[in-house]
Every structure is written in structure tokens, then in C-alpha cells.
Amino acid sequence: MHASFLLSLVASITIPIRAHDPLSEQHIFGQQEATWLQKYGPQIDQPFSGPLSFSHLPYARCLELEETKFDIAILGIPFDTGVTYRPGARFGPYAIRSGSRRQREARGYTMAWGNNPFAEGLKIIDCGDVPVNPFDNALAIDQMEVAYSTLLRRPLATPEKAKGTNTPRIISLGGDHTIVLPILRALNKTYGPVSVIHFDAHLDTWRSYPGGITNQSRVTHGTFFAIAQEEGLISNTSIHAGIRCKLGGEEDIENDEAVGFQIITGDDIDDLGITEIIRRIRKRIGSTPVYLSLDIDVIDPGLAPATGTPEAGGWTTREVKRILRGLAGLNFVGADIVEVSPAYDNAEITGIAAADLVHDFLSMLLSDRPPSPSKPEQREEL
Template sequence: MHYPVFIVLGALSAAAHSVQLDAGIQDFRVISPAQEDLTWLEKYGAQIDQPFSGPLSFSHLPYSRCLENPDEAFDIAILGMPFDTGVTYRNGARFGPYAIRSGSRRQRESRGYTMAWGTNPYEHGLKIIDCGDVPVSPFDNALAVDQMEVAYSTLLKHDTVNATTPSGTPRIVSLGGDHTIVLPILRALNKVHGPISVIHFDAHLDTWPAYAGTTTDQSRVTHGTFFYLAQEEGLLANNSIHGGIRCKLEGVSDLQNDQEVGFQIISTDDIDDLGIPEIVRLIRARIGDSPVYLSVDIDVIDPGSAPATGTPEAGGWTTRELKRIIRGLAGLNFVGADLVEVSPSYDHAEITGIAAADFIHDFLSLFIAEEPPQPLHRLPVVTEKDEL
């Protein structure tokens, strides 16, 4: 069999240095003699990671082992806490930080602008980096909780590049891990801010005193009891609030206990009866000017949209609804945030990891915004005038 050979005339043929035929496969190589010995950098420029390639850091951010590098200054840090031995049902959230970072691969600093926020959080002069994961023990929960507290406290002592909090400390976005991680986080934040308020988006209260079978102090520490323990330790202000609650309870006693811990409840169904603007108003009125910590359990989202979680509850909010609520909270005095309970072994096509990564991007914009953004389509259209 004969294979045709095509010769392209003009500029291309003048640059063609070699045309090789091998086993009937045409291999056209357009290489000028002057380019044969060029290095990658000389010929193609910087080694740019594709969305699907390169080291795994959140949104391709610079990565640093901040816990062992006290001279690493930053304004906002992404920190993984791969702890999941405080769960009461399905485990696997130790792989949550990996799943969230993987879900962020299509995000990057150079494409961070969103119409919803009207800004790119990476273009405000702040240094935002990925500080990796806390190497928590998977065998000893008491040790792991201490490791997480020490790690968080260590990062709070790092210098900032452009201090954006009244305390001058950096802000940390934690990737869970199960919800237990909030107890050591609140212990660390208390050393800087004293008692703080919490905005808690979750299907579950997480204010229970203990679970059946509790026999030791350490066995009280679970992903459903950490707020109760935090209140016992004086870590919480008395004006915290839940959003998206829809779990089954033992009875009214659970609600009474929740109030005593210092929380007000916005249920999942309230979004239908009150609407998003009223929910935002209630949260802002409840928190006021208090230092506030944002904690998002991915199970606040309906499992049809975010199945990868350990304690799924039907009838949750949509991703879009929660994103709109978060935007409405801009301007509050946030001291940190987390997203927890992503268990990727229960995911489908990475939809939970992708949603979680998108929420983290919202957190970065939330930390920077001084007020809720005005939707882009409502802004006045500015047209250039021709003065001639």
C-alpha cells in the first residue's frame, strides 16, 4: 500500500526541517534548525499546570509546610485536617481534604473572578497559600485533637503580609475531616479572640451532651457533641446560630438543650417560608459585630446534590441557596471557617468535592468583601462616550 506524502508550500515548508515516515504513519515535525537544542523554558516558557495536572494544592495555590516553617507569612491559609474517627455513622472524611483540593483543580488565581461576587479574591494583595495537612494520628483521638489544636495555634502565630483582621492574625480555612475538628479549632481561636459566635450550616445540631455508650471523657468527643463541649469550656459566645437543620431528634428536650448551649435554629424548611433575604437578616441580627466563625457541614446540602457525606439527611438546601446565603453574610467579623464531612468514597463524578471547593472559593471572597455584593446584572451599565 502506498501512502501519499503532502508537502505544504510557503512559510511552513520553509521551516520544515524533517519529515519522517514510519510504518505508514506520517510524522510531520516542524522544527527550525535554530530550535533543535532549545530547552523547554526557552522554547515554551514557564511550566504551567493544566487543570488536570500538577501537584495537588487548593486551586493550584503555592504550597508550603507551614507547621515547620515559622517564617512563612500569609494572610489566609488553607489547612487540611484529615480526621474522621469521631463519626457516628459512615467514616471516610479523612480523605475530605484530598477530595476538596481535587475538586478545585479547575480553579486558579488567574481565573478567580465570579459574577456573583464581582471580584477575584486573589487580586486584593493578600497572600493566600495552601499549608498542607495536619499529620493527625488515626489511632489516638486524644492525641489527634491535641495535634489539631497545636497546629491551628501555630498558624495563628504566623506573621501576615497585609493584616486584615482586628487582631492582626491570619485567617485559616480548614478542610475536614469530620466535624469534631471544630473543637480544637475553637480552643485555638479562644486564645486570641476569647469566646466567639458560630454560624453553623448543618443538617444536625451537634450540641448533644453525649452519645449512648459514653464511658470516658474522651468518648464524649464526637462530631455531634463538640459544640456542647465547647460551651462547657467557655469557648462560645451566647449568640450562635444554626442554618439548615432537619435531623430527627429525641424530642423537644434536644431543642431546649440547644438553646442552653447558645444557639438559635433556622431549619431547612424556613427557606421556603422566610426566603433567603430574611434568613440572611436573621443571621446578621443574631451575630452583630461579634467575632464569628463559619462552619459548614456539607450535609446541609441535599444528598441529591452532595451525596459524599457520612450522615446524609434527605430534604436539604441546594448548593445555589447556600451560596446566596453566604454572600449575604459579607462584612461580618469572620475569624475563620471550615468545610467538613466530605467523604469521597460515597461521591459520584466528584460532584460533592467540586461543590465543596466552590464553597471554599466563596469563603475567600467572603473574608475580603466589606459588604454583600451587588449582583452584576443589577449594576448600571457604563458605556464609553465618544467626545468627538
């Protein structure tokens, strides 16, 4: 047969579309009078669409809507006028929420944790941002304290599922690290002095910076722990993790000990290993109420460049995630992730890493103990 005849024969063959096939074009496009709900079902946001809330969680203006209840709240605190180098962390809450767009309740299970924090029966919502004043730091810090205190007084949404607490917990999205001072002031009203697990490249326990001649000028993202200690907000059982910054000398370390911290350096992950770092943190904290504060610059700037004070030689995202899993079961009263400054990011890698760490925070807050690592023999060989 000639090729032209074969082509005309193939072109003349048609496969009949079965009208009863729900996926047939005749079925789909033949319902032009149907409403969206009748034809396609609920309006589901795609990972790249919909209102911007963390992991597509329900969103509420919790500070304004006083009847809103929750068990865990995501709270943005877009403050960055306490920085000493590169500003821009006021856009951190936006960047972290944007980095979370591929996360959602329907796909929240992780093999590392062995759970889905959104499916544990607790009400987790995004409470939006604290509308902090960008011109007056004293006013802004008071606004942050009032906002946090307001949410801490909110009754739990599901008290029957609470594990020994009547107080909701808040995961804060910074903002620069100064936000921890008003947070500790708010927590103190409920818990008294708390221990702090502080992931950071920097100590943040300096007493003041040159030129700080007024009380308010002392309050920066590098001095807030010293001020918190002076105010009796933190206990003498706190610990740093990942420290590697340049110091003025031994006197900085002596002052850090006086503020109430022990130091795990960035190099310790090579010399001690992850398991020993976890053990030392857990031993230091014990059963005390503990607040976790994670500065994104604990991660190496090659993996998380979008931060105001980058320091070379940091930990990897995977190492930090592994340490967080080892801390589950401690008496956490809250957590934050700070210093994400998206103007310095590339392809959203810092915002995505920060959002993933917040997902770990949720699992960490809801777990009674660290997840058991899967054994190689339990996994099918490839």
C-alpha cells in the same frame, strides 16, 4: 475533467510555510536544541496536572517551616474517628483539593462576587495537612489544637493590607465535624468566646451519646458544640442554618437553646426566603467575632452525596452560595468545610461543590460588605 485528474491536481498543490511565522510547524519543530524555557516558557500546571494543592496555590509545610508567613491559610485536618455513622472524611481534604483543580489565580474572578480573591494583594497559601494520629483521639485533638494555635500566632505576610486584624485567618478542610472543638479552643486564646454560624443538617449540640462513659468518648462530631459551651468557647449568639435531622424530642431543642444557638430549619428557605435567612443570621451575629462552620450535609444528598450522615430534603448548592454572599462583612475569624467523605461520591460532585464553597469563603473573608446583585437591566438581553 475527470475526477481522478482533479484529485491529482489538488494533491500536487502545496501552500508554502512562511519561515517567519512563529506558529508554523517549521518554526516550532526547527528548534530542537532549545530548552523548554526558551521554546515554551514557564512550566505551567494544567488543571489536571501538577502537585495537589488547593486551587494550585503555593504549598508549604507551615507547621514545620516556622518562617512561612501568610494572610490566609488553607489547612487540611484529615480526622474522622469522631463519626457516628459512615467514616471516610479523613480523605476529605484530598477530595476538596482535587475538586479545586480547575480553580486558579488566573481565572479566579466571579460575577457573583465581583472580585478575584487571589488578586486582592494578600498572601494565600496551602499549608498542607495536620498529621493527626489515627489511633488515639485524645492525642489527635491535641495535635489539631496545637497546629491551629501555631498558625494563628504567625505574623501576617502583608500587615499593611490587614483590615483591623493582626491575626492570620485559616480555612480548614475536614475531616469530620469534631475538628471544630480544637479549633474553637485555639481561637479562644486569641479572641475569647466567639459566635458560630453553623450550616448543617444536624444540631451537633448533644451532650453525649449512649455508652460514652469516659471523658474522651464524649467528644464526637455530634457533641462538640455542647462541650465548647461548657468550656466557655462560644458565646450565646450562635445560629444554625439548614437543620432538618430527626430529634429525640423537644428536649433536644431546649438543650440547643441552652448551648447558645438559634435554629433556621431546612424548610425555612421556602417559608422565609434567602433574604430573610440572611437578615436573621446577620442580626443574631451582629459585630461579634464569628466562626463559620459548614457541614457539607447541609446540601441535599442528591447534590452532595459524599458525606457520613446524609439527610434528605437539604438546600441546593446555589442556595448556600447565595446565603454566603449575604454574610460578607461580618467579623469572620475563620471558617471550615467538613464531612466530605469521597468514598460515597459520584463523579467528584461533592468535592467540586466543596471546593467552590471554599472559593466563596475566600471572597467572603476579603469583602467588606455583600456584593451588589446585578440588575436585569444591566445585563444585555439574549
